Amino acid sequence: MEFEKIKKLIIEKMPDAEVEVSDLTGTKDHLGLLVTSAEFKGKGLLAQHRMIMDILKDGLKNEIHAVQIKTKIKEN
Amino acid sequence: MEEKTFETIKNLISTSRVFLFMKGSPEMPQCGFSANVCAILKATGTEFKSFDILSDPEIRQGVKDFSNWPTFPQLYLNGELVGGSDIISEMYNTGELQEILKS
Numbered sequence: 001m002e003f004e005k006i007k008k009l010i011i012e013k014m015p016d017a018e019v020e021v022s023d024l025t026g027t028k029d030h031l032g033l034l035v036t037s038a039e040f041k042g043k044g045l046l047a048q049h050r051m052i053m054d055i056l057k058d059g060l061k062n063e064i065h066a067v068q069i070k071t072k073i074k075e076n
Numbered sequence: 077m078e079e080k081t082f083e084t085i086k087n088l089i090s091t092s093r094v095f096l097f098m099k100g101s102p103e104m105p106q107c108g109f110s111a112n113v114c115a116i117l118k119a120t121g122t123e124f125k126s127f128d129i130l131s132d133p134e135i136r137q138g139v140k141d142f143s144n145w146p147t148f149p150q151l152y153l154n155g156e157l158v159g160g161s162d163i164i165s166e167m168y169n170t171g172e173l174q175e176i177l178k179s
Binding site for chain 2: 045046057066068
């Protein structure tokens with residue numbers, strides 16, 4: 001899965017999101033994701049990560065072995 | 077998911093206040109993320125029980141369906157999913173994990 005495709009997937013579902021994707025191992029199957037969005041406000045960490053997991057679900061099953069997620073709340 | 081698998085998982089989780097589904101055992105983790113969560117639990121002095129999901133494909137798939145969470149490890153507190161490696165690390169760094177494990 002291309003990094004740009006992942007960014008696009010997330011931004012489609014969360015239009016205000018700022019997404020940084022990094023390749024943790026150089027093999028494109030261990031990804032680091034930093035997502036900043038106001039939509040995380042008022043949600044617990046598990047719920048925040050679930051939002052991202054749900055968006056990535058199909059990609060995770062096949063091409064990605066591991067993804068490290070970090071969420072940040074966007075302050076206006 | 078089979079009713080039987082579902083029951084087995086619920087019974088497993090209920091055997092300990094803190095329960096970890098992981099790859100390998102706490103003594104010999106088979107994955108860096110599982111090793112990380114074990115190390116954090118040890119650092120907090122938390123007693124926990126674990127299950128090696130590599131030893132049973134049915135439980136492995138069953139836990140994913142049970143929690144609707146696609147990856148391992150999965151840490152449960154009082155029968156509720158707290159999170160995987162990233163969430164546990166972050167909560168440990170902020171001190172939130174120590175708080176909820178204490179209470």
